[in-house]
Amino acid sequence: MTDATSSSMPAVTPVPGKSSLMTQDARTRKRNAAEARFKAYGIVAIAAGMLMLLILVFNIISRGTGAFQQTFVTMEVELLEEKLDKNGNRDPADLAKVSTFGYAPLLRTAFEAKVAERGIATELEPKAMAGILSAGAAAQLRDFVLADPERIGTTVEFEFLASSRVDGYLKDRVSRDSIANDKNISAEQLDFVDQLIELGVVEKRFNLAFITGADSSDARPEAAGMGVSMMGSLFMMLVVLALALPIGVAASIYLEEFAPKNWLTDIIEVNISNLAAVPSIVFGILGLAVFINYMHLPTSAPLVGGLVLTLMTLPTIIISTRASLKAVPPSIRDAALGVGASKMQSVFHHVLPLAAPGILTGTIIGLAQALGETAPLLLIGMVGFIASNPPDSIASGLLDPNSAMPAQIYEWAKRADPAFYERAWGGIIILLLFLITMNTIAVILRRRFERRW
């Protein structure tokens, strides 16, 4: 309050016929109603989007988490000398002659011993008992023995993967009704499994091998893992990052800051925009024609995959880099030129650091797009390939045949066994975790760059 006014409001006599601020006129009411309607549409649209997202996330998690758990069977197996080393001389050459087939009897014996020891009532043949194990169980024994022949003759406790049917039974995917016509497992075997569960011999646990392991053949879905295809994706991303970022940023800086504006640069601009919209499978067939058929680079190699994805990612990086260069105010360029900086100094000292957060975000979004891309990989043979071992060096990582995460997921999804279907969903969880991580890194880096001033 100032000295000039008194403490009470001055009295005003209302003018008849003059509209009051206290009542809304028809026009205002109409405009307010339109605004309220528009807000409601927006909220409905967002709610619909969120609902879809929730359904998607719920679906993926409910179907995919099973893949991270696996059923294991704990068994003591006596590594009988008369089966594994008839000569008794532990000669590795002789030991290697015993095939996985030769190890199968040990498993049967182990089950017989278990039944006798724990007093399990079952009419199953020993062979049928061993049938609850993964087909890879004998190979697991053999690898163990060949690693150290001195282990022959001892009794060792093993954790075997259960077969995918038994695993499905523990995850409620397989029931006694569903296996009526199944040759791989019988109701009696499930009864036997029930008894073993009670004894704690069969149990479901977290399965690290799904994250670190390699893909497996059609017959052993329980052994399939994402690890090797993750390495494939990693090496592809390294190639993409090493090529697409420098090429893309250099091209954008030249086009945006140095190139004269004429018909040629106009054509280049239009073409870059169009390239961003080219279906990725076109890049795949280009990669097949150029990198594999013409340049004779190895098929299915992450190097080729990376080159193809680089072509695909370049337009994204160029467009986002140019946009962030354009967003730097021209006054900064003027300021730099005004104190006598050269064009290049003004770009590298002032414009580029200011554009860096945008460039970084564009690059990571481009990488994320490339990480999830499947179609071009179909054409260069990175799908349907079973890589059994993770690469042991950078060269082998780049040049040896491998798969990639989305290709692996696609591969699992098209196999017949429902156990693979579950792994496809699990693979999607891993892929999404990677994408979320990348986007988080993008946000963090962006924040850090921007917080400097």
Add this chain to the structure above:
Amino acid sequence: MNDMRILERDVDTNAIKIAARGVQVYYGDNHAIKDVDVDIQDKTVTAFIGPSGCGKSTFLRCLNRMNDTIDICRVEGDIHIDGEDIYDKRVDPVQLRAKVGMVFQKPNPFPKSIYDNVAYGPRIHGLAKNKAELDDIVERALRRGAIWDEVKDRLHAPGTGLSGGQQQRLCIARAIATEPEVLLMDEPCSALDPIATAQVEELIDELRQNYSVVIVTHSMQQAARVSQKTAFFHLGNLVEYGETGTIFTNPEDSRTESYITGRIG
């Protein structure tokens, strides 16, 4: 227009720093500057006045070849600084701009620290041999920019965090840190309040000791206050050029008179 200070100030020297003859500037098909002849003296503040779009900023930007950065801009005629043709093929505009500094209409400090803003020019031109010398140059420039006392305790704070007037004085300090011979100022006070304007004007008057200052301004009062010579531009023509006192009190051309009395513009 009556400003009491006009008559107090004389031109200290008659040495010609910049000579322009027959300068034509085209933006595409638009003829922006028409046949301008002007001699700008050393250690003098020369003001360019005129209505918006009359070409005074365009002409100013010809003097350090900032128009080179605009693709469609074409400059004809001769502009000599110290007798050397700055549009000669052998002249590198980058070298020219180190000699002819510029302050822009909107304060445009780099988004770096106050220190780095001023040190940038000396660094890229290699004016300092070591950190101590650079510190000296920065301090001297900030002192001459009349902003040292306000920022000496926060040299490493961002330059963009200063007020508008401080930012503009920082930009002036940045421009003089490279030891230019000519300082071009394109409406340096248009974004500032009256107090900051007064500070900058005082600064301009001090800078006259060492530099030839060319200032573009919309404010006739400002031209009258700070300059010794004034050039009036209208529709791309240099209408009248002479002693500031004469231009404001006794103009020859009727257009100049109309402008300074507020009838056109």
